Amino acid sequence: MTTSWQDRARQKREAILAAIPPEWVIKDRPSIEEQRDVTGEYIRGFLSEREVEITETDAEKIVDKTTTGAWKAEEITRAFCHRAALAHQLLHCLHEIFFDAAIESARSLDAYFAEHGKPVGPLHGLPVSLKDQFHVKDVETTMGYVGWIGTFEGKVGTGKEKVFESEMVRELRNLGAVLYCKTSVPHTLMAGETTNNIIGYTLNPKNRNLTAGGSSGGEGALIGIKGSPIGFGTDIGGSIRIPAAFNGLYGIRPTSGRFPYQGMANSMDGQNTILSVVGPLATTAGSLRLMTKAILSQQPWLHDxxxxxxxxxxxxxxxxxxxxxxxxxSEGGKLCFGVMPTDGIVNPSPPIRRAIDIVVKALRSHGHEVVDWNPPSHRAILDEAFKTWDFDAGSDLKSSFALSGGADASTSRQLRCAAKALLRQRDIGGEPLQSSLRGPRQDQKSILPVTEVDKDIDVVDVEYTPLDERDKICHESYDPSIYDGAHVGVQLVGRRLQEEKMLAIAEYVGKIVGK
Amino acid sequence: MTTSWQDRARQKREAILAAIPPEWVIKDRPSIEEQRDVTGEYIRGFLSEREVEITETDAEKIVDKTTTGAWKAEEITRAFCHRAALAHQLLHCLHEIFFDAAIESARSLDAYFAEHGKPVGPLHGLPVSLKDQFHVKDVETTMGYVGWIGTFEGKVGTGKEKVFESEMVRELRNLGAVLYCKTSVPHTLMAGETTNNIIGYTLNPKNRNLTAGGSSGGEGALIGIKGSPIGFGTDIGGSIRIPAAFNGLYGIRPTSGRFPYQGMANSMDGQNTILSVVGPLATTAGSLRLMTKAILSQQPWLHDxxxxxxxxxxxxxxxxxxxxxxxxxSEGGKLCFGVMPTDGIVNPSPPIRRAIDIVVKALRSHGHEVVDWNPPSHRAILDEAFKTWDFDAGSDLKSSFALSGGADASTSRQLRCAAKALLRQRDIGGEPLQSSLRGPRQDQKSILPVTEVDKDIDVVDVEYTPLDERDKICHESYDPSIYDGAHVGVQLVGRRLQEEKMLAIAEYVGKIVGK
Structure with a gap:
């Protein structure tokens, strides 16, 4: 008798949980009402002092320790595996757990260092989490589709199942990174929140009333709770930026063609009008720079x-x-930033307005120029974007759902989710003064955390006049008591292929706003 | 009463001829039978010794003279205008003639040099011809469509008619180039030969029995007869490479994203699976390098x-x-070249096989490694390419034809021409030894001339067994007596974004085969 899709989803869900060592299982998991915020002191309660020290060190400082032999890869790996295991139980953020393979690879790295007195590469012993689009040897890729369980991207008998690795995985291994888990995505990938029929809904660790964002929502939640120092997501319409912003993280949506996407699973392969890109999320801008430099040192253009x-x-x-x-x-070095106060579709809510103000004031007080930038409404370009994402009339997504023989979450609902998520984003445009020309494709964007929602400051604007019905719905959905404590970030937008500059600017702006 | 499309085409055709000064009109134009080859001594008969000297100097040497003040821009411009005017009468290769504006701009350049004692830029006083996709102030762009006469890309009342300039035009002017004519294209651009309802059929100057190629056929013919030292074409499926090969020229199809296409007219705007690119054709590889360096010095990424x-x-x-x-x-520096003897669709004809042999022998005798490269038949990828070019079911092309109210050359015939042209191409793959990996997108290609058809050597291979019906037709279409004297070139294919290396290799290979 054929197993129902519900049973297959449940078996997979249970298999993920079963990969967590019994000593790391949380016996009495608190409800959201009991424990809204599971970061900080709450999660530390499950960890040793040493595990807290390790997992609250950023990627840059971790590799300072590992590449000099001060810290061992195995100890670091075990600490992050433990915290990630806790994270998944509280947030539903993992699709694949392969701690044993990770510890084995960490031991090899330690052995290499012991023998040669030098690291394997600049990421020696650094745990790196991966969105469930990356193919890793001995590990499945479901991308949240029940119908992909036991297949290679929905296909059987390809010979690639659990053997094939994505180009980025090959490079990360070369660099000395330790791979230990793959993180949750919304099936279809086309959503600003993360939910699927296998692991359910991925929660925001800082405020479990809220979404962790999407589509790289598992990365956002996991790094947000410090179950990973750095990880990779992908982004076509905000899928790195949304979870980075929602989890108080730094994230970069690199320009198309800077990082290799070769050999990764994806939705709607062949849609090349707006390309999805792969990029890192982390707790500090310095970690993003470390990773960007490391990947580029692998000369990915020779392989993709x-x-x-x-x-x-x-x-x-x-x-x-x-x-x-x-x-x-006295020399008066300064940059010029353009601030886009609204996209003309939905106006920002009070905490986001406040976050933009914080950034603008900090920039001005440090001597920079800030000018208003009021482009036409984003409506027309958003409508065009949706046409490109819907070019196949949903056939790719529907066929992936159909594989499960029934687990058909409505595709159109997913696409509506994506729209909602995009509308939640607020942008602040920043661009160096020396480049006075502006092209239509500003492909390089990074997110930096600015503040948290404070229900006593960020009160509802009772005099607000909505732009239209959609803006009214968004305006009314803002409830300070529910959002209290949530992260608020802003987006820095720069010219294409300016990753080096934009990471430096993100780090600087983060510093002057106190993040 | 409405003018018929035939009359509008005739009026335009006559207006082009009327722009030729009376003293440059050829009174008794010879028939093809009377004068198959109109290059060399034949065309020199219409020119002064000084005009011959100027027009037979390559772009690199011309700017050596102009940037040092040894030669004046006006004299150079007049010489190329004269030779281009002769070329059009013999070959039908021009869509727009603006010699007066060119001479005026050359005078300004001379005045600048006289005043400042230095050139305007690295292309000071260099005449550059442009395929009729470039928009130039005060000049029309028809792209061969009768319906585009008097419009901006088929639209009226845009305010851009004869005012708007393409980004490349702006950059060429900055560099000191002199613009003087726009060259013929096949309507639709999707053909390997050049014909349209305005100027008729563009002939090959070396052998007027033959096509000058396409779609940059006007450029090929004009530079082939030395009516231009260097010019720009565009290429999506061979449109620079085919006319370069057919006219004994060097041509480069740069990687997408190296040269700016911003603000140029094109067919099927929005098709972005296989992008058209803009690139130069010239008589020497050094001229291509000069132009590539010059354009890149303009930082086109700030404008496109x-x-x-x-x-x-x-x-x-x-x-x-x-x-x-x-x-x-003794150090033994060498490169490794892969030779692709056939694409698996149509096998090369005797002169092309001989040209490949010449290159292979020259490379081997100079100590390089040459290996056979036998990829799968190009059939599958060619079929995919045609799908992307036909994605709109011809609606863009048909609507452009419809504008004329009747001048409807069959679109499907055009697409068949494109297929035929592609089949005529033969490739030789060359790649430096140090890059041993090979990606599916080898976007950087250049053409170099190797030899000419010799009817006594390149005889029909009577023992040849065709691959299929199509190959049989191509095989039987080769008639040594008709092709005698035609140019034969080969294609060098390199990795994406390796223009610097590939131009150096093209120059080197050209040198060792004696071109």
Whole structure:
């Protein structure tokens, strides 16, 4: 008798939980009402002092320790596996757990260091989490589809099942990274929140009333609770930026063609009008720079023909750093930022307005120029974007759902979710003064955390006049008591292929707003 | 009463001829039978010794003269205008003639040099011809459509008619180039030969029995007869490479995103699976390098968001030059070339087989490695390519034809022409030894001339067994007596974004085969 899709989903869900060692199982899991915020002191209660020390160290400082031999890869890996296991039980953020393989690879790295007195690479012993689009040897990729369980991207007998690895995985291994888990995604990937029929709904660790965002929602939740120091998501319409913003993280949506997407699972393969890109999320901007430099050092353009031959450019970063370091001095180095207060579709809610104000004030007080930037409404371009994502009339998504023989979450509902998520985003545009021209494709975007919602400050604007019915719904959905404590981030937008500059600017802005 | 499309086409055709000064009109134009080859001595008969000297100097040497003040822009411009005017009368290769504006701009350049003692830019006084997709102030763009006469890309009242300029035009003017004519294209652009209802059929100057190729056929014919030292075409499926090969020229199909396509007319705008690119054709490889460096010096990425920020990289060129200069020495610098003897659809004809042999022997005798490269038949990828070009079921092309109210050359015939042209191409793959990996998108291709058809050597292979009916037709269409004297070129294919290396290799291979 055929197993129902519900049973197959349940078996997979239970298999994920069964991969958690019994000593890490939380016996009495608190309800959301009992424990809204599971970060900080709450999760520390399950960990040793040493585990807290390790897992609350950012990626940059971890590799400072591992590449000098001060810390061992195995100890670091075990600590992050433990915290990730706790995270999944509280938030439903993992699709795949392979702690044993991770510990084995950490031991190899330690052995290498012991033998050679030097690290394997710049990411030696660094645990890196991966969105469930990455193919990893001995591990499944479901992308949240019940019908993909036991297959390779929904296909059987390809010979690639649990053998094939994505190009990024090969490079991360070369660099000395430790891979230990894959994180949750919304089936279809086309949503700003993360839910599927296998693991359910991924919660926001800072406020479990809220979504962790999507589509890289598992990454957002896991790194947000510090169950991973750095991880990779993908982004086509905000899928790195939304979870980064919702979880108080730094995230970068790199330009198409900077990082290799070769050999990853994806939705709607062949849609190439707006390309999905792969990029990191982490707790600090420095961690993003570490990862970006490391990946580029692998010359990904020799292995993925879509990647441009463009190594990390120190001179670009230094050009910006020189300006930022001279700010306020008599030489008067300064940048010019354009602020986009609204996209013309939905106006920002009170905490987001406040976050933008914080950034603007900090920039001005440090001597930078800030100008208003009021482009036409994003409505027309958003409508065009949806046409490109719907170019196949949903056939790719529907066929993936059909594989399960019934687990058909409505595709159109997913696409509506994506729309809602996009509408939740607020942008702040930042661009160096020296580049006065602006192209229509500003492909390089990063997110930095600014503040948290404070129900006593961020009260409902009772005099607000909504733009239209949609804006009214968004306006009315803001409830300070529910959102209290949630992260608020802003987006920095720069010219294409300016990752070096934009990471330097993100780090600087984060510093001056106190993050 | 409405003018018929035939009359409008005739009026335009006559207006082009009327722009030729009376003293440059050829009174008794010879028939093809009377004068098959109109290059060399034949065309020199219409020119002064000084005009011959100027027009038979390549772009690199012309700017050596102009940037030092040895030659004046006006004299150079007049000489090329004269030779281009002769070319059009013999070959039907021009869509727009604006010699007066060219001479005026040349005078300004001379005045600038006289005043400042230095050139305007690295292309000071260099005449550059442009395929009729470039928009130039005061000049029309018809792209061969009768319905586009008097419009901006088929639209009226845009305010852009004869005012708007393409980004490349702006950059060429900045660099000091002189623009003087626009060259013929097949309507639709999707053909490997050049014909339209306005100027008729563009002939090959070396052998007027034959096509000049397409879609940049006007460029091929004009530069082939030395009516231009260098010009720009565009290429999506061979449109630079085919006319370069058919006219004994060097041509480069740059990687997408290296040169700016911003603000140019095109067919099927929005088709972005296989992008058309813009690139130069010229009589020498050095001229292509001059132009590539010059355009990149304009930082086109600041003006066209599709262009990658990638300046000319001297180190890339020098890396290859160092290897090539040490070839045969005891250090044994060498490259490895893969030769693709057939694409599996149509096998090469005798002169093309001979051209490949010439290149292979020259490479081997200079100490390089040459290996056979036998990829699967190109059939599958060609079928996919045609799907992307036919994605709108011809609606863009049909609507452009419909504008004329009747001048409807069959679109499907055009697409068949394109297929035929593609089949005529033969490839030789060349790739530096140090890059041993090969991606599916080898976007960087250049053409170099190798030899000419010799009816006494390149006889019909009577023992040949065709692959199929199509191959049989191509095989039988080769008639040594008709093709005698025609140019034969080969294609060098390199990795994406390796323009610096591939131009150095093309120059080197051209040198060792004696071109």
């Amino acid at each position: 023909p879509m990647v441009h031959e463009m190594p990390w450019r120190d001179s670009h970063e230094q050009g910006i750093s020189t300006i930022l370091n001279s700010t306020g001095s | 968001p599709m262009v990658h920020e990638m300046p000319w990289r001297d180190s890339h060129e020098q890396g290859i030059s160092t290897i090539l200069n040490s070839t045969g020495s």
